[in-house]
Amino acid sequence: MSEPKAKFAPLYREPAYLKVYRAIEENIIEGGLSDGEALPIEAQLCEQFQVTRSTVREGLRLLEQSGLIVRGSHKKFIVKRPNASDVAAAASRSLALGGVTFSEVWETLAIYYPQAARLAATRLNDESLAALNAVWRALDANAGEDHDKTVACAVEFFQSLAKGLDNRVMLAMLQSLNMMIGESLRQVIGKAPNARTRILNAQKNILDAFSARDEGLAEEWMAKHIADLKRGYVVAKVEMDKSIL
Amino acid sequence: MSEPKAKFAPLYREPAYLKVYRAIEENIIEGGLSDGEALPIEAQLCEQFQVTRSTVREGLRLLEQSGLIVRGSHKKFIVKRPNASDVAAAASRSLALGGVTFSEVWETLAIYYPQAARLAATRLNDESLAALNAVWRALDANAGEDHDKTVACAVEFFQSLAKGLDNRVMLAMLQSLNMMIGESLRQVIGKAPNARTRILNAQKNILDAFSARDEGLAEEWMAKHIADLKRGYVVAKVEMDKSIL
């Protein structure tokens, strides 16, 4: 019988815990369980799916890690649709783990952020502008040599910018870039002279361009800011082709 | 005793399955377990961590969902550092789940892709150009009314472009945009007249600009291409503020 009469595709026999995961995921996507709603307790899930708690719990771990459920009060799980920040955090973490280099990050900043600044010049509302100003003043006030604070403020500037664009797709992408900026800035901030002052000036110029609603200027200063950040790496003698981790 | 003498931060008592997850994750990051290497079997992990299989398995589910391990032969887990495509798939899925709209996606395309095209004009090597050409010819050959194929080809063009940029950060971002493009193109392709022809022409122009190494032209045609895609939505009367799902 080396010539079977008919060929069948192998049946997909996925483990029960995966089915549990998919079933709940599906339910969340379809809207049966809406944001903030509590999941049934484990015992009830066992009852409904007709599997044991061990199996249900493995499925819950999958949901947990995929960010679709989070712990509410008393350890109960509540449904949570992922937001841009969650996406960004997961993405930048994975990219970093994957070993992306300084130059890859920098290059992306260089082609993405100037355009984002251009958009920001027309789109940022007064509230966002005020927030950006506050961040800038915080950096200005932090005159000392507290490098961590400097990095935090510098990154926060980009974060506020990204938030003000009112676009979740961009927010996710820019935020994940921001996290990687922070990661790498931390490594050069101590070695680059006048880093804080240079950042302060650059962000001031960008801010002024935003306030004046001048797209061209915003793009230009942002481009210079990014270029200057890159110079920081060179001055600090950081190997640009090394992983950011 | 309403005046405690000292205040202590609450102790972090995280469940054992989380510790298992973190321990293995740590080991992967630190390089103890390198890419492609097999994880010890569950029984050995129990032995090492001194917990039961249920606990170990919950930890494994976390690792599984985070994409750090995948199944090898005989269901054994092997370590896998996430690559750009994995990141992109997870990110676009989460963003879609989060309810991002057509206009958010389109706006991001509009400010990101023209610049990417500019970079591509100088960076794409002959191999990448050939690949792009092949994708274009596939779309050209698909003269019929097979909309799925048309969408697949159109998206594949963007995919090839992204791959040719030789930058994993950009690749991840562009790929996740591409997936969302595909998702939304599918919804308009049938309703927009001459969609295939318009895409074909636009991509031809972009391709020619790449071949000529003309950055300006590449950016210009890409911008037109994206604008044209947006017009497709208008013509197809798609509500731009609706979720892409």
Next chain:
DNA sequence: AATAAACCTATTGTCGGACAATACTATTAT
């Protein structure tokens, strides 16, 4: 009556053992 202390209870976290299902290996038969 308001507050604190003690108790109760529902739920999760972990354990240990058991067995079926299955994919890889070694052995035997042709």
Next chain:
DNA sequence: ATAATAGTATTGTCCGACAATAGGTTTATT
């Protein structure tokens, strides 16, 4: 040598039990 068979290691699932704990509820205290 090839094919069929049996054996083995490992995962998937089940069951039942109990400890730990976050909340809620009652009781005691001033």
